[in-house]
Amino acid sequence: MTRHSPAVSVLMPVRNGVKHLDEAMRSLVTQTFDDFEVIVVDDGSTDGTWDCLEHWASDDHRIRLFRSRPRGIVDALEIARAQARARYLARMDADDIADRRRFALQWALLMDEPEVAGCGCGVRYFPNSVVRAGARRYEKWLNSVRSPEDVARSVWVECPLAHPTFFLRTDVVEAVGGYQDHGWPEDYDLILRVHLAGHRLANVPAVLHHWREGADRLSRIDHRYEPEAFLRCRVHYLCLGPLKDTRDVIVWGAGPVGKSFARAAQDFGIRVVAFVELDPRKIGQEIHGAPVLGVTEALRIRGPLHAAAVGQYGARARIEGLLKEAGLLGGKDFVAVA
Incomplete structure (x- = not known):
């Protein structure tokens, strides 16, 4: 890496996300920690997403845009990761809103605890009118998982870091093979590989990410996120651990x-x-x-x-x-x- 490389590369895949894209981008460019690049991969959008992205990129040199045919979230994330220049990789979804302190506090945690390879943060589902009781239970559980010990104890229950809040060391992600598609959740798959490699993970104990809920969320409509898929992922890595x-x-x-x-x-x-x-x-x-x-x-x-x-x-x-x-x-x- 050159001395001009940013500290953090933010990976953001998007497909047909123009409806909420402005909110997401605004929450990124106004972060109090500003030494980052945003690598956006437009995964075959047909709704004006690209035009919106070009508008943002024209105003902020930290935003880098890439385009591909529709290939899915794992390929889009890997395209973005291949372009990353920073020592840390962060995630962002194109319909979420990050608290402006999110990157600063995640960075501070990793600087204060160098033995921790990555972290997430607390989340709040929104808009409240569409958030189901099950999502609130998961939110409550996720926000209770804070220390590396909490994560290690909880990692076989569910993914203990919310995917759009990931903030991980680039070398660790590379060493375990990056994002992979095995027909189950790519985020849980990655976290279990990081865990089995012996790395410690944590969460910033503050709600720093607003996670958009809705019937059209990928986790609601893609078979890779069904309970049975989580279970297969869990058992597969239990066999390796x-x-x-x-x-x-x-x-x-x-x-x-x-x-x-x-x-x-x-x-x-x-x-x-x-x-x-x-x-x-x-x-x-x-x-x-x-x-x-x-x-x-x-x-x-x-x-x-x-x-x-x-x-x-x-x-x-x-x-x-x-x-x-x-x-x-x-x-x-x-x-x-x-």
């Missing part, structure tokens, strides 16, 4: 979440040794050929990975507490997957 040295798992929870996880695990060649239940009516039964055990019996078992797979509020913390009290180590002997 906590399940690398054992192909056996004990699933805590015999409800819908636990059964779905068990089926996905079996599809990847993982043996479900047992299910664990608190409900005495279920203990002693068999599910998918595996016995349902009570808590006391399950806590005696060593070797298989214990996976907490109960969707009920508060269950995750309760199960993790039981496993820790039994002397099992989080991330090694057990993980939460729901």
Whole structure:
């Protein structure tokens, strides 16, 4: 990199985003931290997006524009990444709004904690009139994940950094292979590879990004973001991480979440040794050929990975507490997957 390279390269793919593009661009060019470039890839827009982008680029030399045929978000992100000149990569969606302090505070976190390879920040879904209860629950959970320890504990539950808030070291992203398309969420895929490579991640503990909700969001209409796709991604990387040295798992929870996880695990060649239940009516039964055990019996078992797979509020913390009290180590002997 030359000494004139910016500190941060912002990657922003867009397709037919003219409706909200001005808001997004305005929130970028007014950042209090200004040592960045914005690399926008127009992924085959037909609605006037390009004209809007040219207007912004003519007024601000930090904005660099690239055009491609419609190839999808992963290819668009990789086109942008190939053009990046900075030591850090940030993300922005073309219909979101970044708080003007976002880059400054993310930069400060990474400068203060050099052992952290990247961070996100707190988010708020908007407009309020279309935000569903499920999105608010996810928002609340995401905003509770702050420290590197929080991220490591939560990484198998869901993507612990919101994709449009990514602020990552360029060399780390390059080392793990950049964005890849495996038919599941590209952001979660990248974060799990960064995690398995041993890097620490965190979130700035402040809401610095307004995340637009709506029925036409890519995550609402693309099969790669369906729950089953997240589950396949999760299990694939569990096999490369906590399940690398054992192909056996004990699933805590015999409800819908636990059964779905068990089926996905079996599809990847993982043996479900047992299910664990608190409900005495279920203990002693068999599910998918595996016995349902009570808590006391399950806590005696060593070797298989214990996976907490109960969707009920508060269950995750309760199960993790039981496993820790039994002397099992989080991330090694057990993980939460729901």
